Amino acid sequence: MTPARADGELRAEDVSFAYVGAARAALRHVDLQVSPGEVVLITGASGCGKSTLALALCGLIPSRVHGELRGRVTFGGAPLSGLKPHEAAQFVGMVFQNPNLQLINQTVQSEVAFGPENLALPQPEIAARVDWCLDVTGMAGMRKAAVVTLSGGQKQRTAIAATLAMRPRVLVLDEPLSDLDPVGAQEVLGTLQRLARHGGTGVIVIEHRVDEVAPWADRVVLMDDGRVLLDQPPRTAWADPRPWQAVGVGVPDMARLAHAVPGAFGPVLPLSVEEAADQLKDTWFEAALVAAAAQRPPRAGAGPAATGPPVLAWDGVSVEFDGKRAVDDVTLAVDEGEWVALIGANGSGKSTLTGLTVGLGKPSAGAVRFRGQPIRPGKVFEHAAQVALLLQSADDMLFETTVLKELEFGFRFRARPKDPVLDVAEAIEFFGFAGREADSPWELSQGGRQRLALAALLVGAPGVLVLDEPTTGQDADHMRAFLRLLDRVRARTGITIVTVTHDIRGLASRAARVVLLGEGRVRMDGPASQVFAATGELARWGVLAPPLARLQSALLGPAAADVLLEVDDLAAAVLAHRPGAARAASPGTGALRP
Amino acid sequence: MNSLLVQTIIAYLLIFVVPLVLPVAFIKLVGLSGLRTLVTYEARDTPLHKLDPRLKVLYPIGMGILSILFTWKFMLIVFGLTIVPWFWLRPSKAKIRVLLVMIIGPAIAGFWGQGMYYLPPPPIHFIYKFPWTLAWLGSPGITSYGMIFGLQQTSRVLVTVSTSMLILISTDVGDFTWAFERFRAPPHVGFALTAALRFLPEMIARTHLVLRAVELRGYDMSRPRWFQFRRWPDYVRRLCRCVVLVTVPLLVGTLRGTTTMAMVADARGFGTVKRRGSLRVHKTTAVDIWGYAILATLVVGALVLNHLGIGARYYG
Numbered sequence: 001m002t003p004a005r006a007d008g009e010l011r012a013e014d015v016s017f018a019y020v021g022a023a024r025a026a027l028r029h030v031d032l033q034v035s036p037g038e039v040v041l042i043t044g045a046s047g048c049g050k051s052t053l054a055l056a057l058c059g060l061i062p063s064r065v066h067g068e069l070r071g072r073v074t075f076g077g078a079p080l081s082g083l084k085p086h087e088a089a090q091f092v093g094m095v096f097q098n099p100n101l102q103l104i105n106q107t108v109q110s111e112v113a114f115g116p117e118n119l120a121l122p123q124p125e126i127a128a129r130v131d132w133c134l135d136v137t138g139m140a141g142m143r144k145a146a147v148v149t150l151s152g153g154q155k156q157r158t159a160i161a162a163t164l165a166m167r168p169r170v171l172v173l174d175e176p177l178s179d180l181d182p183v184g185a186q187e188v189l190g191t192l193q194r195l196a197r198h199g200g201t202g203v204i205v206i207e208h209r210v211d212e213v214a215p216w217a218d219r220v221v222l223m224d225d226g227r228v229l230l231d232q233p234p235r236t237a238w239a240d241p242r243p244w245q246a247v248g249v250g251v252p253d254m255a256r257l258a259h260a261v262p263g264a265f266g267p268v269l270p271l272s273v274e275e276a277a278d279q280l281k282d283t284w285f286e287a288a289l290v291a292a293a294a295q296r297p298p299r300a301g302a303g304p305a306a307t308g309p310p311v312l313a314w315d316g317v318s319v320e321f322d323g324k325r326a327v328d329d330v331t332l333a334v335d336e337g338e339w340v341a342l343i344g345a346n347g348s349g350k351s352t353l354t355g356l357t358v359g360l361g362k363p364s365a366g367a368v369r370f371r372g373q374p375i376r377p378g379k380v381f382e383h384a385a386q387v388a389l390l391l392q393s394a395d396d397m398l399f400e401t402t403v404l405k406e407l408e409f410g411f412r413f414r415a416r417p418k419d420p421v422l423d424v425a426e427a428i429e430f431f432g433f434a435g436r437e438a439d440s441p442w443e444l445s446q447g448g449r450q451r452l453a454l455a456a457l458l459v460g461a462p463g464v465l466v467l468d469e470p471t472t473g474q475d476a477d478h479m480r481a482f483l484r485l486l487d488r489v490r491a492r493t494g495i496t497i498v499t500v501t502h503d504i505r506g507l508a509s510r511a512a513r514v515v516l517l518g519e520g521r522v523r524m525d526g527p528a529s530q531v532f533a534a535t536g537e538l539a540r541w542g543v544l545a546p547p548l549a550r551l552q553s554a555l556l557g558p559a560a561a562d563v564l565l566e567v568d569d570l571a572a573a574v575l576a577h578r579p580g581a582a583r584a585a586s587p588g589t590g591a592l593r594p
Numbered sequence: 595m596n597s598l599l600v601q602t603i604i605a606y607l608l609i610f611v612v613p614l615v616l617p618v619a620f621i622k623l624v625g626l627s628g629l630r631t632l633v634t635y636e637a638r639d640t641p642l643h644k645l646d647p648r649l650k651v652l653y654p655i656g657m658g659i660l661s662i663l664f665t666w667k668f669m670l671i672v673f674g675l676t677i678v679p680w681f682w683l684r685p686s687k688a689k690i691r692v693l694l695v696m697i698i699g700p701a702i703a704g705f706w707g708q709g710m711y712y713l714p715p716p717p718i719h720f721i722y723k724f725p726w727t728l729a730w731l732g733s734p735g736i737t738s739y740g741m742i743f744g745l746q747q748t749s750r751v752l753v754t755v756s757t758s759m760l761i762l763i764s765t766d767v768g769d770f771t772w773a774f775e776r777f778r779a780p781p782h783v784g785f786a787l788t789a790a791l792r793f794l795p796e797m798i799a800r801t802h803l804v805l806r807a808v809e810l811r812g813y814d815m816s817r818p819r820w821f822q823f824r825r826w827p828d829y830v831r832r833l834c835r836c837v838v839l840v841t842v843p844l845l846v847g848t849l850r851g852t853t854t855m856a857m858v859a860d861a862r863g864f865g866t867v868k869r870r871g872s873l874r875v876h877k878t879t880a881v882d883i884w885g886y887a888i889l890a891t892l893v894v895g896a897l898v899l900n901h902l903g904i905g906a907r908y909y910g
Contacts, residue, residue, distance in 0.1 A: 064857050086863030094861060101854040104785075104792055106635045110768030113873035115862035120871045127873060146637045148795065166862060322688055360806060380809035381816050389810050395846065396800075397807045399839040410812030442846070460812060 008076020044223035059088025093168030153184025182544035248477025260571035317366035341511035345542025388457035708744025
């Protein structure tokens with residue numbers, strides 16, 4: 001390594017790339033530079049070329065991913081593109097999206113040592129690198145732990161440590177937060193900040209979850225259709241929300257609020273809840289928020305009182321795995337037509353609880369009922385007609401060769417419903433598959449495949465739709481489209497929805513009722529606006545409340561028993577109580593509604 | 595005629611009860627999730643975990659040699675010796691349950707199979723002689739000699755199974771790789787083993803998930819009761835078709851995974867040098883020396899005894 005390289009910048013100069021056989025380039029004339037110690041957030045809609053850019057920046061294009069590359073990627077002035085992957089990895093390291101696929105060894109320390117061992121470094125050097133990487137990622141206490149026993153956040157940190165062991169000057173992370181709960185996400189982001197601030201490592205984070213990364217980033221890069229649309233410091237980048245809206249990419253809630261309530265914030269655009277709260281403390285905004293909260297009528301419950309028996313009920317349900325209680329004496333009822341979100345940290349028992357509704361797993365105590373009838377463990381086929389469960393990996397639920405066959409799949413084994421709310425022909429129209437009936441499901445986009453799996457479940461006319469993390473890894477636009485789709489499905493079918501989610505900001509806030517699980521027990525159950533107001537209780541069970549809820553909690557203190565979860569609603573409320581304001585719709589209101 | 599009918603029914607039950615019960619026992623007691631934990635390394639701080647990995651690689655090989663050389667009575671001693679380290683290791687209850695099924699299952703199968711199909715020289719003592727209605731299948735009946743022979747043969751296999759399982763559970767794959775490299779094996783051997791042992795449980799978990807997904811999509815995988823004879827052929831047909839159905843998502847997922855894994859291995863410099871470095875520094879301990887000494891004594895002793903004709907198998 002030359003001295004120039006050791007302290008050099010990573011630069012992409014007029015980089016264009018097209019995959020083999022692709023009609024359209026995935027990257028088009030991209031220019032980018034990353035300095036030591038800099039944190040750069042790259043974001044954009046799904047398919048905009050972010051991951052391809054990551055592969056190009058770390059030298060895996062064109063050596064391992066083939067296609068036509070133009071322009072050049074350099075580190076410290078010397079080209080990376082011609083280097084072998086392990087040579088490039090000592091300048092730019094890449095952490096892939098799914099940590100499970102990049103942890104090859106069985107224990108944490110052997111995983112971290114793998115790279116230096118492959119370079120045939122002397123043992124003291126390998127040991128020093130392993131120690132440093134484990135220290136900096138906060139994994140030193142788990143060095144001998146088996147990889148399979150780690151949580152999502154710990155796996156991601158191990159993957160970062162293993163990449164760091166190659167001593168790269170720049171670290172590229174492709175959606176490192178997508179499978180993590182908020183606590184795991186904070187662990188990873190804390191690690192990255194330490195690396196950048198104290199280790200001088202350049203960090204490139206490719207992520208849809210901009211709210212969580214925004215406060216840490218030095219620069220934000222917005223991509224669309226293979227191009228860099230915008231490359232600026234965060235406050236400048238989000239000073240004008242229009243480019244973001246144009247490509248359907250989310251703006252941090254605090255920035256959206258600042259735009260929706262002009263004049264409330266100082267000259268500096270807030271990016272984090274803490275910054276916003278500092279700026280709003282002892283201002284008219286705070287007074288207006290207090291007044292609005294005092295005038296808001298208290299909410300009685302999550303929805304209209306139920307008239308019949310619950311559609312789903314868990315009565316004193318416990319589930320044990322190897323002597324450990326994953327679910328502990330849960331009693332819960334979901335009424336007809338409700339939309340309930342189950343939230344909680346990883347391992348809180350959410351998926352176990354919902355799996356029981358289709359006979360996956362067996363309660364060690366208690367019973368689960370669908371419309372009063374007990375759900376029999378193991379009888380998945382039988383109960384799948386009543387309760388449709390959409391798995392997180394919708395790709396695993398597609399088995400046929402065409403879209404039409406996929407929709408007809410279930411009817412080969414059971415009778416068609418006599419009075420379906422949505423038959424196959426209607427589903428094709430409703431879910432946007434008209435003209436694509438003969439296409440292979442694998443020709444659809446990821447969002448398309450998820451829609452297809454959902455449609456295929458709904459044509460069976462189930463009574464309840466259970467969704468397991470349906471918005472994981474989706475950009476803001478796709479997430480909004482999916483939520484709109486769910487709204488349409490509910491309007492059309494009146495179906496009851498139970499969602500398991502980490503997506504507190506989007507999906508959980510949309511549900512009328514939120515149930516917080518912690519260590520297998522129900523810890524809170526109520527309307528989203530009330531549950532998310534209890535930020536302290538949520539934090540106790542490993543859940544980070546949405547930014548807007550945390551802001552209201554910070555400003556209102558204990559008075560924040562009921563919070564507003566949409567930027568436009570909050571803006572309208574405070575503007576209506578602004579001193580001297582007419583009780584009319586504010587010009588700011590609605591400007592940023594997705 | 596009645597007598598023949600009853601004899602035939604008893605004979606069919608004797609023949610088919612074990613082949614039918616064993617898979618059911620496997621599914622009930624082990625299942626895919628149990629299989630997933632079977633080869634998973636259990637990180638602990640026992641002397642066995644700290645043992646020289648080279649000795650651990652040699653141990654199943656050495657004991658396997660002993661199991662081949664000795665006659666049945668000596669074999670029992672060898673088999674007993676392979677059980678002793680398990681008490682030292684104290685695996686989890688879940689693993690013990692799976693291990694017992696994996697050991698007892700083949701033992702019963704071997705015991706039963708040889709009992710029916712291994713025929714000693716006459717005069718043959720039948721525990722149960724099959725009527726002609728079944729004898730045409732190739733087995734004249736169940737013999738005590740055949741059953742004992744089956745038990746002996748199975749025990750020989752179980753010596754290797756037991757020792758290998760012990761080592762798999764107590765050894766990090768990185769240590770295997772280290773040991774192979776000390777034996778001058780190419781790094782790819784260690785890497786292949788590492789990848790297989792790391793991803794086999796993942797693969798099993800994924801298969802389990804996809805099989806669940808098929809059912810969630812409305813595919814009937816429900817098993818008929820044992821007496822619902824007419825439904826069994828349809829069940830078998832559905833099972834076979836299910837294999838075809840789950841292949842696509844499994845294949846797609848696996849291909850995606852291997853692409854990433856290959857890029858990771860490349861980026862971490864795998865295959866760039868013939869002799870890799872190692873984090874591990876193994877300082878030979880007294881336990882290692884004792885281990886090597888015991889293993890060497892056993893193998894050399896067995897060879898000497900074999901040469902002297904004591905406990906040696908007859909290969910006439």
